[in-house]
Amino acid sequence: MLGLMQAVPLTVDRIFDHAATWHGSREVVSRDADGLVTRATYAGIHADAKRVSNALAAAGIRPGDRVATMGWNSARHLAAWYGTSGMGAVLHTLNPRLFLEQIAYIANHAGDRLLIADPGLADLVGELLALVPSIERVVFFCDGASLPETAYPALAFDDWIAPFPAEHAWGQFDENTACGLCYTSGTTGNPKGVLYSHRSNYIHALMTLQRDALGLSARDTVLLVVPMYHANAWGVVFSAPAVGAKLVLPGQRMDGESIYNLIESEGVTYSAAVPTVWQMLLQYLEESGKRFTTLERVTIGGSACPESIVRKFRDTYGVDVIQGWGMTETSPLGTVSVPNAAVAAMNDAEQMAYKLKQGRLLCGLEMKLVDDAGQRLPHDGKTPGRLMIKGPTIAAGYFGGEGGEVLDEQGFFDTGDVSTIDAQGYMQITDRAKDVIKSGGEWISSIEIENIALGHPAVAQAAVIGVAHPKWDERPVLICQLKPGAAATAADLIAWLDGRISRWWMPDDVLFVDEVPLGPTGKIDKKAIRARLTGYILPFAADN
Numbered sequence: 001m002l003g004l005m006q007a008v009p010l011t012v013d014r015i016f017d018h019a020a021t022w023h024g025s026r027e028v029v030s031r032d033a034d035g036l037v038t039r040a041t042y043a044g045i046h047a048d049a050k051r052v053s054n055a056l057a058a059a060g061i062r063p064g065d066r067v068a069t070m071g072w073n074s075a076r077h078l079a080a081w082y083g084t085s086g087m088g089a090v091l092h093t094l095n096p097r098l099f100l101e102q103i104a105y106i107a108n109h110a111g112d113r114l115l116i117a118d119p120g121l122a123d124l125v126g127e128l129l130a131l132v133p134s135i136e137r138v139v140f141f142c143d144g145a146s147l148p149e150t151a152y153p154a155l156a157f158d159d160w161i162a163p164f165p166a167e168h169a170w171g172q173f174d175e176n177t178a179c180g181l182c183y184t185s186g187t188t189g190n191p192k193g194v195l196y197s198h199r200s201n202y203i204h205a206l207m208t209l210q211r212d213a214l215g216l217s218a219r220d221t222v223l224l225v226v227p228m229y230h231a232n233a234w235g236v237v238f239s240a241p242a243v244g245a246k247l248v249l250p251g252q253r254m255d256g257e258s259i260y261n262l263i264e265s266e267g268v269t270y271s272a273a274v275p276t277v278w279q280m281l282l283q284y285l286e287e288s289g290k291r292f293t294t295l296e297r298v299t300i301g302g303s304a305c306p307e308s309i310v311r312k313f314r315d316t317y318g319v320d321v322i323q324g325w326g327m328t329e330t331s332p333l334g335t336v337s338v339p340n341a342a343v344a345a346m347n348d349a350e351q352m353a354y355k356l357k358q359g360r361l362l363c364g365l366e367m368k369l370v371d372d373a374g375q376r377l378p379h380d381g382k383t384p385g386r387l388m389i390k391g392p393t394i395a396a397g398y399f400g401g402e403g404g405e406v407l408d409e410q411g412f413f414d415t416g417d418v419s420t421i422d423a424q425g426y427m428q429i430t431d432r433a434k435d436v437i438k439s440g441g442e443w444i445s446s447i448e449i450e451n452i453a454l455g456h457p458a459v460a461q462a463a464v465i466g467v468a469h470p471k472w473d474e475r476p477v478l479i480c481q482l483k484p485g486a487a488a489t490a491a492d493l494i495a496w497l498d499g500r501i502s503r504w505w506m507p508d509d510v511l512f513v514d515e516v517p518l519g520p521t522g523k524i525d526k527k528a529i530r531a532r533l534t535g536y537i538l539p540f541a542a543d544n
Contacts, residue, residue, distance in 0.1 A: 020046035023244025052083025054164035063088030071118035097520035193399030225273035256284025274302035325358035381422030437466035
């Protein structure tokens with residue numbers, strides 16, 4: 001027997017229709033590369049998104065065609081986002097921080113037909129066009145006066161959509177229709193495309209709006225620091241309009257002072273970003289002596305959050321830190337470290353231990369740990385295993401069939417993370433499978449050592465990698481970037497770690513660098529670190 005409810009497809013155009021109809025006057029604030037702040041509304045962006053759909057149709061774009069964007073967070077980008085997906089085309093977000101060859105590979109693999117880019121990327125676009133013959137037209141996110149001079153034909157976004165009406169029939173297709181395409185970072189092998197459906201994005205928005213997830217509401221002002229080209233901007237491009245939250249889009253300027261000024265001038269209550277952004281913001285606050293007047297909570301994801309950041313936000317500035325975990329293949333949010341009733345009843349020290357975990361599973365998902373043979377492992381908070389996940393917002397395969405079959409016989413996806421899960425259901429990442437250090441047959445968590453090292457007052461960034469050892473297979477080496485004007489020695493760092501980690505986890509060497517390399521999404525680039533340490537030999541390795 002079937003239920004007697006209306007069969008309404010879960011397509012993301014309904015989210016933005018709702019925002020325009022019921023929260024139409026709510027502001028969307030954008031800042032460009034020059035610092036100019038412009039203001040729009042959900043209703044105004046909705047009208048522009050409809051014009052985008054008409055402009056795309058006039059350009060020959062049909063449902064299923066891939067339309068690429070390459071730019072920072074802005075109202076125009078949001079209009080392109082919904083205008084593309086609303087008509088049934090596939091929005092493909094390109095990361096401008098990748099190398100040219102990587103962007104070209106991704107755009108060719110996707111078969112992008114049209115590119116909408118930030119005007120500051122005009123030179124990069126010119127190089128890209130020579131490598132991606134499928135791109136038929138280029139549009140820049142700007143008005144006519146700001147259109148860059150190029151040796152190739154290009155249109156200004158405002159001029160491109162201006163001739164078209166603000167009416168277009170959105171939706172009217174199956175909810176499983178492809179909606180967005182985002183490629184993995186390609187740290188091992190070529191990047192692979194994750195093809196989201198309208199249904200998966202809609203469900204993900206509902207999941208993240210739970211109070212025990214991001215918990216956004218119409219009363220929030222949301223600063224979306226996470227780039228729109230990074231894993232659906234953690235779904236906030238759907239969840240914020242769904243509830244009518246004011247949206248603040250910071251563009252390209254991510255330094256601590258610029259982020260702080262936007263938070264204060266716009267009355268931001270919530271924000272989301274990777275740890276490196278928050279480290280820059282906290283450093284600015286320490287140097288300037290300034291404080292927050294409206295910010296209540298932040299979500300930190302992308303990599304494990306050090307305890308020092310959690311405590312500084314909470315104890316000094318009264319801001320709650322919510323740690324989350326996910327990946328491109330999980331839409332991306334999978335777990336959030338919000339306390340359950342048992343954890344909320346614990347004392348401060350006990351609660352902090354849970355805050356530093358990646359958190360509890362969102363409703364609708366399943367999770368398990370397995371060993372290398374695929375056998376389930378216990379959820380005892382101690383036994384690490386490969387983290388597997390399953391659900392309606394989890395990838396079932398990669399675009400074009402890359403990578404072959406990615407699910408096990410029970411339909412679980414291998415995240416590539418090594419984790420523990422405890423009796424409360426809290427998951428904690430101990431390492432990426434490719435980064436875990438295996439010493440004497442036992443695993444050492446590089447993430448835990450990094451987070452403790454970051455608590456040292458002189459350390460700005462820390463990374464731990466495994467280096468070959470003749471007896472123990474691998475031993476950890478700590479790489480540190482010090483704060484400007486700070487001083488520390490290897491002995492200082494070893495003393496700081498002593499008593500905070502197991503003695504056999506202690507790094508065999510501490511190296512200081514001017515800058516720890518970061519990848520295009522703000523995470524530490526351990527691949528680059530390993531390349532720089534080619535030929536490095538551990539001190540006294542032969543004697544240990």
